Amino acid sequence: MLHINNLQVNVEDQEILKGINLQVQAGEVHAIMGPNGSGKSTLAAVLAGKPGYTVTGGSINFRGQDLLALAPEERATAGLFLAFQYPVEIPGVSNVNFLKTAINQIRKAKGQQPLDAVAFLKLLKDKADLVHMDKEMLHRSVNEGFSGGEKKRNEILQMAILEPALAILDETDSGLDIDALKIVAHGVNQLRKPDNATIIITHYQRLLDFIVPDFVHVLYKGKIIKSGTKELAKELEIRGYDWLKQANV
Amino acid sequence: MHLTTASRQLQEALTKHIATLSGTYCWEKTQRQAHSYFQKLGLPSAKTEGYKYTPITNVLSEKFDLSNPSAQIDASHSLTNNYIKPFLHQLSDVYAITVIDGEINNTSLHSPLPQSLFHVSSFTEAYQKYQNIFTEHFSQDISNNLDTLAILNTALFTNGTFIYIPDNTRLDKPLCIYHFTDSTTQQKTTYPRVLIYVGKNSQISLINNWHTMGAYDGFTNAVTDILVGEHSQLDHYTLQIQAGNAYQVNTIHCYQASHSIVNNYTFSWDGLLIRNNLYTDMQGPHAQVNMYGIYCPSQTQHIDNHTTVNHQHPNTESNQLYKGILSGKATGVFNGKIFVQSEAQKTNAFQTNNNILLSDEATIYTKPQLEIWADDVKCSHGATIGQLDETQLFYLQARGIPENLARHMLLHAFADEVISKVPLVSLLDYLRENFKPGY
Numbered sequence: 001m002l003h004i005n006n007l008q009v010n011v012e013d014q015e016i017l018k019g020i021n022l023q024v025q026a027g028e029v030h031a032i033m034g035p036n037g038s039g040k041s042t043l044a045a046v047l048a049g050k051p052g053y054t055v056t057g058g059s060i061n062f063r064g065q066d067l068l069a070l071a072p073e074e075r076a077t078a079g080l081f082l083a084f085q086y087p088v089e090i091p092g093v094s095n096v097n098f099l100k101t102a103i104n105q106i107r108k109a110k111g112q113q114p115l116d117a118v119a120f121l122k123l124l125k126d127k128a129d130l131v132h133m134d135k136e137m138l139h140r141s142v143n144e145g146f147s148g149g150e151k152k153r154n155e156i157l158q159m160a161i162l163e164p165a166l167a168i169l170d171e172t173d174s175g176l177d178i179d180a181l182k183i184v185a186h187g188v189n190q191l192r193k194p195d196n197a198t199i200i201i202t203h204y205q206r207l208l209d210f211i212v213p214d215f216v217h218v219l220y221k222g223k224i225i226k227s228g229t230k231e232l233a234k235e236l237e238i239r240g241y242d243w244l245k246q247a248n249v
Numbered sequence: 250m251h252l253t254t255a256s257r258q259l260q261e262a263l264t265k266h267i268a269t270l271s272g273t274y275c276w277e278k279t280q281r282q283a284h285s286y287f288q289k290l291g292l293p294s295a296k297t298e299g300y301k302y303t304p305i306t307n308v309l310s311e312k313f314d315l316s317n318p319s320a321q322i323d324a325s326h327s328l329t330n331n332y333i334k335p336f337l338h339q340l341s342d343v344y345a346i347t348v349i350d351g352e353i354n355n356t357s358l359h360s361p362l363p364q365s366l367f368h369v370s371s372f373t374e375a376y377q378k379y380q381n382i383f384t385e386h387f388s389q390d391i392s393n394n395l396d397t398l399a400i401l402n403t404a405l406f407t408n409g410t411f412i413y414i415p416d417n418t419r420l421d422k423p424l425c426i427y428h429f430t431d432s433t434t435q436q437k438t439t440y441p442r443v444l445i446y447v448g449k450n451s452q453i454s455l456i457n458n459w460h461t462m463g464a465y466d467g468f469t470n471a472v473t474d475i476l477v478g479e480h481s482q483l484d485h486y487t488l489q490i491q492a493g494n495a496y497q498v499n500t501i502h503c504y505q506a507s508h509s510i511v512n513n514y515t516f517s518w519d520g521l522l523i524r525n526n527l528y529t530d531m532q533g534p535h536a537q538v539n540m541y542g543i544y545c546p547s548q549t550q551h552i553d554n555h556t557t558v559n560h561q562h563p564n565t566e567s568n569q570l571y572k573g574i575l576s577g578k579a580t581g582v583f584n585g586k587i588f589v590q591s592e593a594q595k596t597n598a599f600q601t602n603n604n605i606l607l608s609d610e611a612t613i614y615t616k617p618q619l620e621i622w623a624d625d626v627k628c629s630h631g632a633t634i635g636q637l638d639e640t641q642l643f644y645l646q647a648r649g650i651p652e653n654l655a656r657h658m659l660l661h662a663f664a665d666e667v668i669s670k671v672p673l674v675s676l677l678d679y680l681r682e683n684f685k686p687g688y
Contacts, residue, residue, distance in 0.1 A: 048647050051639065076649035088644040092662025101658070102648040109649070141662075142644075158648060 001026050001197050002067075002166055007058035009039075009046050016042045018222035019058065024166065029198045031208055031233060034219035035241045040201045041085060043219070044170040048082035049075050063165060076102075077109030079165030083155040083172050090142040095154070098142050099124065103161055127160040131187045149180035156187040167191070168199045173207040185210030205237040218244055255310035256291060262316030263287060263404055274376055276387040283391060283403035290397040299396065302582045302614040303524055303553040308496065313438045313468045315401075336427055336460055336491070341675050343425035343456065346410070350431055351441035351471075353410045366420065367453075368413040372444070375411040382413070382446050386476065389504075396526050396555075399500040402440045402472040409442030412455075416448035416478065423454035423484075423673060428471070432494060433463035441471040449478040449506075454673060456486040459520075461495035466521065468496040475501065477509040479533065484512045486676065490683055492520030500526040507533025507562070514671060515542040515571075516680060517552045524553040531558070531565040531593070541667045542571040545686035546579035546611075553582035560593040560623075569600040572667055574660055575611035576687040583615045585630070591622040600630040605637060605663060607687045660686050 002024040009017040016039045024030055034040050046053050047060070049072035060067040065078060090098070103123075104114040115123065128138060131153040143151050152172055159167050169188065173181055188198065188211050200211060208216075208230065216232040217224045218241075226232065226244055236243070267284045270277040292309070293300035300306075309315060337345055337359060345359035346369055353371050362369055368379075376383060391403065410426065430439050447453060461467035477483050487499065497520055503511055517523050529538045544552040558567040573581045583602045604613045617630035637659055645655035664684060671677045 050643055050647075071652065072643060072646035073649050073651050073655075076647055082647055084644065084647075088638075088640050090641050090644065090659070090662065092665050093645075093658055098645070098648070098658075101650055101654070102645075105649040105651070105654075162648065 001063055002199075003061040005059045005061075007043075007046070007060060008056045009042055010054045010056050011042065011052065015056075016222055017046070020219075020222075020224060022217065022224065024197050024199060026165075026197055027194045028215065029192070029200065029211065029213045031200045031202060031213040031216045031230075032219055032224075033202060033205070033216060033233060033236060035245075036203070038219045039222045040203075040219055041170055044082055044085075044168050044201055047075075047080065047168055048072060073105070076162070076164075077106050081159050081162055081164030081167045083152075083159060083167065083169045085171040085174060087143050087146075087151040087155055089144045089146075091144050093142050095138045095140060095142050096124065099158065099161055102158070106162055123161060127157055130160055130190060131157045132183055133157055148175040149177065152176060152180065152184055153187070156184055160187060160191055163191075164196065166197050166199070168201065170201045171203065172200070173202055173204065181207065182210060205233045208233045220245060255315065258314075259292070259316045260288065266405060274373070275380070275384045276372070279387045279391060280404050280406075283400045286392070286400050287397065287404050290400065292401075293397055297397070299555065299584075302580070303522075303551065305398075305496075305498070305522065305524065308522060309468060312466055312496070313436055315438055315468070332433070332462060333427070333429060336429075336458075339491075340425055340456070340458075340679055343423050344420070346412075346424065346426045347429070348410055348426055348441060348443075349429045350437065350439045351406065352408060366418060367415065367424075368411070369424075370411055372409040372411050372442070375413070379411065379413060379446075382476075383444075386444060386474065396500060398470050398498040398524075399472050399502075399526060402442060402470050402500070406440045406442035406472070409444055412443070412445045414445075414447045414451050414453055416450055418448065418451040418453065420453050423456055423676075425456040425458055428457065428459050428469070430461040430467035430469045430495065431463060432461055432465035432467035434465070436465045437463075437467045439467065439469050439471075441469065443471070443473040445473065445475045447475070447477045447481050447483055449480055451478065451481045452483075454484040454486070456488060456676070458488040458490075459492050459495065459497060459499070461493040461497075461520070463494070466494045466496060470498045472500045472502070475503045475511075477503065477505045477511055479506040480508045481506075482510040482512075484672065485514070486671075487513075487515045487517075487525065489515075489517040489520050489523055490680075492523070495520035496522045498524045498526070500528070502528045502530070503538065504530050504532055505536040505538065508535045509533070509537075511538045512670075513538065513540045514667075515540075515544075515554065517542070517544040517546075517554070518684070518686070520550065520552070522551045524555070526555045526557075528557045529559065529567065531560050531562055531567075534562040535564045536562070537566040538568075540567070540569045540571070541670055543573075543664050543667050543684075544571070544581055545574040545576075545664075546581055547575075547687060548577040548579060550577075551580045553584075555582075555584045555586075557586040558588070558598065560587070560589045560596045560598060563592065563594045563596070565593060566597040567599070569602075570667060571602045572664060573602070573604040573613060574607065574663065574686040575604065575613055576607035578608070578610045580611070581613040583613070583632070584618065585616070586618040587620070587628065587630070589619075589621040589623050589626050589628065594623050594625045596623060596626040596628070598626065598628045602632040603663075604632075604634045605660070606634060607637065656687070
């Protein structure tokens with residue numbers, strides 16, 4: 001599904017990613033771990049097409065397409081979804097209107113008819129229950145005045161509605177208490193299917209107790225320095241990143 | 250035309266016009282007064298503070314013959330009913346009034362007005378019956394109002410539209426004045442004059458809808474005076490949405506009695522050069538005014554909003570929220586004056602002006618001016634100038650929404666803080682449908 005080949009990325013002339021290789025197949029959950037400043041969020045941003053990042057080398061193939069040639073909205077309609085580390089507040093745009101516009105753009109790209117108001121509201125209600133989202137919050141402006149946990153739940157709600165082929169969760173666990181973490185993890189697990197894949201970007205092993213990955217990769221100074229199974233995450237929890245850093249200085 | 254030549258010709262024409270006044274109507278005295286003021290003031294110059302960012306005089310004297318009040322040259326309007334008709338159907342459910350080149354038009358296009366509920370006619374027709382109102386209004390001192398173009402209107406208007414709303418009136422529908430400046434056959438200068446009298450304990454909505462019709466440019470120099478009685482509420486809308494080839498100076502002067510509420514909405518989205526002067530005089534305690542505006546000039550459009558609120562009595566309140574979206578090489582001006590006189594204790598006066606610039610070549614001048622002589626007041630002002638938020642734009646795009654649509658959604662959201670305050674549903678729909686900034 002996703003093939004990242006020797007990806008190199010600069011931010012303001014500083015090399016942040018120095019040759020990333022990653023293969024993600026349908027049905028898999030990958031965790032990308034690493035200390036602060038290792039390039040985790042840069043990788044997520046580049047995948048989603050955020051402006052301000054310069055790809056200086058390498059390629060990304062997503063479901064047979066050159067991902068880097070696509071605009072952010074085309075990546076989304078192609079089936080890629082980024083759950084933001086810091087979801088943006090958009091005063092004046094209601095959550096409902098935002099979600100309806102988004103789903104219908106994605107349906108349009110798939111050659112499907114837009115959902116009418118009734119069908120959309122039914123879908124919205126079902127998916128909102130999944131992440132314990134109040135009706136009242138759906139009618140508020142996007143993320144405006146939401147708590148940290150509410151914002152993250154809103155990200156998972158969007159993911160549930162848009163049903164992406166590949167979801168990238170960027171530090172979705174940051175700032176969540178244990179209850180909110182469980183709700184978010186439950187939502188993500190419910191959405192796992194044989195034909196979709198998930199990349200979890202996280203600093204801590206904690207989230208991986210709830211969303212169990214098939215593969216774990218450690219990113220350090222812009223490179224994946226170690227890959228393994230879920231056991232690697234446990235080992236990191238015990239031994240810390242220094243264990244790997246020392247081997248790679 | 251050369252500026253000094255234009256200026257001289259205008260002064261000559263004014264003198265001539267004043268000499269023709271018959272002495273029949275009480276406003277003629279005011280017109281003479283205005284004439285002598287205008288002789289001193291002349292058209293705004295480069296040094297005129299109020300027109301510093303709207304150098305209107307060159308444009309006007311190059312393009313228009315200001316000395317020709319349309320009524321003198323063109324009694325039979327070339328505007329056909331078919332031309333006007335589409336505009337009259339924009340807003341459903343209104344009491345429609347059509348004014349062409351400043352003259353009220355008894356067109357058969359709309360259903361007759363229920364004159365038992367209120368009165369609408371020309372000044373001259375209304376004069377006999379409502380003489381006391383005209384006399385009282387036109388005896389007000391005009392020397393405080395030194396907007397030179399408003400004074401020019403006062404000197405030169407030939408007739409006006411008078412609307413009388415009796416005490417204790419609640420109308421089921423808004424009144425809508427469709428103002429047409431007919432520039433179908435030539436460039437046109439018009440001096441529309443409107444006087445609206447709202448009695449006590451009444452509640453009405455009134456829309457002034459401005460259109461310049463035709464391939465030629467039109468200069469509309471309009472003055473609307475609004476007298477709002479005690480305990481009355483007026484919702485007043487200025488629509489410059491399908492203004493066409495309009496150069497317009499639009500002066501509105503609201504005189505509010507005690508316990509009255511005025512909600513003023515100004516939507517300036519179209520036209521070539523627009524200058525709105527909105528004056529509010531609080532003439533009694535506990536009066537309240539809310540002033541909302543959206544301006545979105547694009548290309549080379551120029552839109553200027555000057556507001557003045559004069560708090561003369563205690564416990565009065567004013568709220569201003571003006572928002573601008575500027576694109577292309579457009580220019581916007583917002584100048585908001587608030588005076589709180591020494592006797593106007595317990596005044597609340599708030600003013601906010603937010604702007605989004607969509608291009609490097611667009612310009613906004615924003616300036617609050619507060620003069621506070623009372624010591625027990627709450628006043629604030631704030632102005633912002635920014636760009637569309639790139640992080641918001643990316644967030645929407647990341648959910649599959651194309652960039653153009655995402656921009657549109659964000660600009661709508663920005664403007665809707667103001668637009669959504671409109672309580673008339675049909676007007677609200679019309680506004681949202683026609684709001685297309687930055688194109």
